[in-house]
Each structure stands twice: as structure tokens, then as C-alpha cells.
Amino acid sequence: MTVISYRQALHDALREEMQRDADVLLIGEEIGRFEGSYKITAGMLEEFGPRRVRDTPIAEEGFTGAAIGAAMVGLRPVVEIMTINFSLLAIDQIVNHAAKIYGMFGGQARVPLVIRTPGGGGQQLGATHSQNIELYYAFVPGMKVVAPSTPADAKALMLAAIRDDDPVLVLENLALYNTTGEVPDVVEPAEIGRAAVVRTGSDITVIGYSRMAVIAREAAEVLAREGIDVEVIDLRSLRPLDRVTIVTSVKKTSCAVVLEDDWLTYGIGAEIAATISDGAFDWLDAPVRRVAMAEVPMPYAKSLEMAALPSLADAIGAIRATLDARARRA
């Protein structure tokens, strides 16, 4: 076990796969000479050369599409889209092509593509650079979307994504890059499509992913001091969604709070709440609460931005309120 950062874990996964498989190549803006906007690809150009670390023009649709085409004929490209906001420029290639090619042609062409891209707000980047729109991709059959919250998962899920024969979007998070955690010396690829119960508890189920899974764990620690026993589920995979793990947990705890960094209406939390309604209705003792971003274009001003983003206090408040609601019914 070594303690490393989320950034380092991603970097290590990429580097190991580049060393292991000559078909893996990196494509994206500023990933070579500039070493990546968030330095995930630091040192890669020097180690692997410009043929395997391809700096691109600012042309997300073009280079993402080119990576898909290269994947169709057998390479395993890892595309960096500088932030998930810019993926909108490539959404036709991702949704209409990467996600469709295997099915649309009757299984004749595979698309072993990884799109790495960070989401996240809280950096005063304003409305167009602070969105969490992973839902757009998690909505689409044919896509796989994973969202690690720890360095260990970042590495294991990145390894899995690169070795997978389908297009996988790996959602990174600006706020997590500098967080640290233990990572085993030898990491096996994770199984995409599985959530993890990262803390067992008996009083309430709290579900999150990416930054909000970190908040969920923090909330559980705070509440444990008061004797409240929170079970925390880190979704890890947004498509496929591991509904069984969610429902199994709620059948045990009888209530749930969902933490999400996206907008509430039509958001990922809505899907989880509906899943709980479908699978654990008779076990529920309180309505499922969702903690999500305020539904505004993200403002620049720090005071407004902080008000719009879900916080640890919001999570704790929603958990307490849900437990109160259950107590009133008892």
C-alpha cells in the first residue's frame, strides 16, 4: 500500500497501460508538451514520444471522432477532453457514433475507446466550465460511464476502462485531483458496472459518486460520533447502474439520501430514487431525499457559487431530516 493522489493514480494507470500495450495511445489538447491542463499526462510525451502522445488542435469533435475511428480498426485510444463541458463539442461523435457503432453494424466493429474528462465546480470557473453533465452520457445505451471517488478506484477503473472493448467515459473531478488515499502496490482492473458499499451501517443509506461519494463518507464519519450508523454506497459506475446494491441496502436501512453534484431535475438522483421506489417501496419509512446543485447557471462570484454547490452540511442536514421523518412515522 502506498498513499498517492487521485491525480497520480490516474497517471500511473495510463503509464502502466502505455507500457503494457503498444496499441494504447493518448490523444487530446495540450497533453504532450504542456503535460495536460491538470498534469495527468506529465512526462508521457518524453517517455512515449509524439506518435503515442498526440497533441491535437482545439477540435473536440474531430479528435474524438478520430479516436473512435482508430479504435474501430484496433487501436485503444485514450482521449483527454480538457473538461466535461467541452465534450458537448464532441457529443455527436460520442453519442451517435462511439455508443452506436457496435450495435448499429450488428457487432462487427468494436470501439475500445476511453474518454477521460473532469467534471466539478467550486473553482470559480463560471457557467460554462463548472457543469456536471455526465448524465448526458450515462443516459445512452452503448456507453459505459465510471466515476471514481478515490485514488484506488481511479486506478482500478482506469485500467478496466482501457482494457474494455466498449467506449468508456471516465469521469474525473477537479476537486479530487489533489486528494490522497491508499493504493495497493498491484492494482487489478475493477469490474465496471458494480457499486461498492464503502461503509456498512444500519440506520440510513447514503448514495453518491465522484466528489459526492467523498462527502457521503465524511457525513457518515461526523454522524457516527452521534451514534448514527450510515451505510455509504459509492456508485462508481453510472452506466450500467448497480441497482441491486442500492435496493439491497435500502431494504436493510429503510431510508435513503442521494447526493449528486448535478442538477436535481431529471438528474442521476432521480433515477436512483425511482429505483428505490421500484425495488424497495414496501421497506421505505421515509421519502428518498436528494441533495443536488441549485438549478442555475453556475455564477462566478464565490458567495453565489458556494451557495449553489451541495456541501457536507447539506448532506448532513438531509440525512438528519430523513431520520426525523422516519422517527415521526414510527
Add this chain to the structure above:
Amino acid sequence: MSARPKTPRPPKSAAPCKDEDIALAFYRQMVLIRRFEERAARGYAEAKIGGYCHLNLGEEATVVGLMAALQPDDYVYASYRDHGYALARGISPERVMAELYGRTDGVSKGWGGSMHLFDVDARLMGGYGIVGGQVPLATGAALAVAHRGGAEAVLCQMGDGTTNIGAFHESLNLASLWDLPIVFVVSNNGLGMGTTVEGSSAEPDLFKRASAYRMASERVDGNDPVAVHAAALRALTHARSGKPFLLETVTERLKGHSVVDPAGYRTREQKAQLLAGDALSAYAARLTERAILTDDATREIDEAAMAAVDASVRFADASAHPATSTLFDYTYATAVPNDSRRLPGQPLFPAAARPGETMSEKAPA
């Protein structure tokens, strides 16, 4: 499933025979495409074919000339007007018609339809329903070839309307920057649906757009298969040396945008003029004049094409509809837990026992 006729590898195009033989072979293929497309229109009217159906009527010379210039290992990406390209690439009319019919023996097993023909053996890497969707993909295939130091080239066919979308420009820029072995072919039939090239393109000499990317380009008479073939060979040679090329083939679309489009934006005179200038008839007249084509041969070629098309219809009609049990077979290439296999009317979870009652934990559908 009945036996799937495999696509034979296309013959080497290194001119094994005389000019006359090549000219006749081109004519034969053009007639096959013409009769096939006419039969597809009928199949659509008979409701045997659904969805959108775009025909290569009038574009046969371009299609045949381009495909004849390719080596077997070259990759082809096409637009949704792709039937002719599949046929000229050597895929059997049976499997193309079966795809239009949405049957298991279709080239894409009934998953693609008219706009999404694909055959891995023929390296036909797909027709694409989104205008220009294939252009970045083809560029990426060329990147893969270059990455591995391969000798193949990529031919990326598109319509004139495609030259106005961003992906076209991004792709030409990438191909030129990265020295990729790709020929972009613009089949300029003068109309994007009902909008003219002049009405949509500030530079209607479409081949000139390559100059913005320091890319070589050429315009050729797309109604002359021999000229198209020669130009495509030049372009491919250029591409194989690591320099992309833009080839514009100027042709005509005889009918509407798709089979349901009566082309009301064309005057009666324009329609008459189009038919009078039809490339297939003009090419036949040229070959007859040069005594390459006799009346007997014309008849024989036409009958052979009709017989092949009739056989394709019989094959398609006899091919099975895909079983609904196969609905979830192609969502993912790498199996993944918790993949949804729920049909529209099914609940997410099976009816559950109430709390306290015994129940077995079942996975959701």
C-alpha cells in the same frame, strides 16, 4: 440462419485486363447498381423496406470508378447513400437487399438498414446516417494505419452538403497536420436534400476547400467512370505517400433526396434534362460508339443485372426476421454486470415480497 454468402475479396485493381474489359466491367456494375436501386425503390413502395432509403441513381459512374481504384485492404467509409458502394465493393446484392429488408442475413444483421451498411471482410466500415459523422471516423482509421506503418489507404465518401459542417473542416485539418493516408471524396450531386451547392456553400468549387489545409485536390467528371477511376488512383497514390487528398466528383442525383421525395424543387424541364443527360445512358452510348458494347451485350448485361436483383429479393424475403431474443446482443462488446435487459412493459424489479416475508433476491431485468 441460412448460409451467409461471404464477401469475396475484391480483385486486385492493378489493371489485369484491357481497357475494353475494364470499360465493360464498369458498365456491368453501373447497370447492377441502377437495377438494384430501382428495385429498392419498389421494395420501399411495397413496404418491404422501411426507414429512410437514399439511392445512388445517377451516381453510378462515381461509385464504380471510386471502388475500382481501391486495394482489397483499403478502408471505405461512406455516407448514408451507400447501397452502390457496398455492391461495387463486392458485397453480394443478396446481403445488401436483406439488410434493407431488415433481416438476419443482411450485411449488418438487420441492425443498420439502408443507411448503415457494414462489412468487415470488404472493409466497408459503414454507411453513416449523420451527415459527416463518418469524416472524423475515417480520419481516425487513417491515423491507425499511419500509427502502425501500414500500406492501406482510407477512402472517405461524403455528399456536397457535408463540406459545410465543422467535422469536415476539423478532419481535413487533422489529416493534413498528421500526414494521414486518406482520400476525402465529395460526391457533388448539386443538391443537399433540396438546397443547391450555390445556396449553401460560399465557395461552391468544393475541391478548393482543401487549399485551406494545404491539401492537394482535384475535381473530376463524376459521370465518367474511367475518369473517376483514374483520378481516384492518383489520389490514392498521393494518400499512400502520407499526404491526404480531396477529390470532388461532379455528378447528378436522378431522383429525390430519398425515395419518398418527389423533388418538387426541380422544374419539369430540369427533370427532363437530367434524364436526357443520364450518365448510365451516356456511358452506354459511348461504349456502343466505340464498338465495345453491342446490342446483344447490352441486353445480356441488363438481364444478368435483373436476375441478380431478383435473386437478391428472393434471398431477402426468405431470410429470417431477427428474433426478439437477440434484442440485447449488441449493446456491449465486453459483457458487463447490471446491463439493462428490460423490455418496455417489464418492471424494473420482479414483484417483491413484503418486508418480513421470505423472498429471494433477484436481479432487476
